[in-house]
Amino acid sequence: xxxxxxxxxxxxxxxxxxxxxxxxxxxxxxxxxxxxxxxxxxxxxxxxxxxxxxxxxxxxxxxxxxxxxxxxxxxxxxxxxxxxxxxxxxxxxx
Numbered sequence: 518x519x520x521x522x523x524x525x526x527x528x529x530x531x532x533x534x535x536x537x538x539x540x541x542x543x544x545x546x547x548x549x550x551x552x553x554x555x556x557x558x559x560x561x562x563x564x565x566x567x568x569x570x571x572x573x574x575x576x577x578x579x580x581x582x583x584x585x586x587x588x589x590x591x592x593x594x595x596x597x598x599x600x601x602x603x604x605x606x607x608x609x610x611x
Contacts, residue, residue: 523568524568529581532588549569
């Protein structure tokens with residue numbers, strides 16, 4: 518099993534606000550052992566910045582495409598981060 522760490526920023530588009538997407542994302546990230554944050558954007562999208570084991574981050578990216586009940590994801594843009602001092606937990610930024 519690889520110890521490789523990965524950090525990404527993902528922008529999720531579609532119907533992702535008003536459906537508890539941030540709460541769901543925080544729960545999924547904690548379940549996977551990922552640190553970072555999630556926030557709503559003014560254009561109706563959601564941004565998540567995440568760091569953790571490569572496999573866990575990859576799994577989270579896949580889950581972002583589904584989201585919670587009521588969400589309808591049309592696009593997920595992922596940017597690899599070469600350097601990011603991730604927090605020790607996963608939080609919702611208001």
